[in-house]
Amino acid sequence: MLRLLLGLVGVELGVMARRAATTALLFVIGGVLLAGTVMGLLLASFIALADRYDAVTAALVLAGICFVGAAIFLLIAYLRTTRRKRTGYGIPAIRSPLVPPSPLAAVDPTLPPAPLASSTTVIGIAVGAALLGLILGRRI
Numbered sequence: 001m002l003r004l005l006l007g008l009v010g011v012e013l014g015v016m017a018r019r020a021a022t023t024a025l026l027f028v029i030g031g032v033l034l035a036g037t038v039m040g041l042l043l044a045s046f047i048a049l050a051d052r053y054d055a056v057t058a059a060l061v062l063a064g065i066c067f068v069g070a071a072i073f074l075l076i077a078y079l080r081t082t083r084r085k086r087t088g089y090g091i092p093a094i095r096s097p098l099v100p101p102s103p104l105a106a107v108d109p110t111l112p113p114a115p116l117a118s119s120t121t122v123i124g125i126a127v128g129a130a131l132l133g134l135i136l137g138r139r140i
Contacts, residue, residue: 008135042066 042062049058 009131012134 046058046062049061
């Protein structure tokens, strides 16, 4: 039984790896074509600016535009990678002053509520459920 399950998982992993490799290859081809398009656009802009002004001015203008664009994208990427200080989940704590605390509960009411499950726990549960559904779906 275990050999069958591992065989099914191996086949599915092979299909997923092949699909991921095909997708990555398509992204690479698309990226190369997009880079060629951007280079052609820069070359055409350089020729147009060089006709209007001199070549040095055209090169400096294009370099400045590319530098400002790159700086903006790098700043956005840097700001997305920095960790933000979490103050809570945005849900206010509801505490009723009319209900006395239970004498059996040894919880300090001044402590913050317990945090929710982490994202890795949720992803692990989802992957386990998907794998179980895949196995049971193949078996039926």
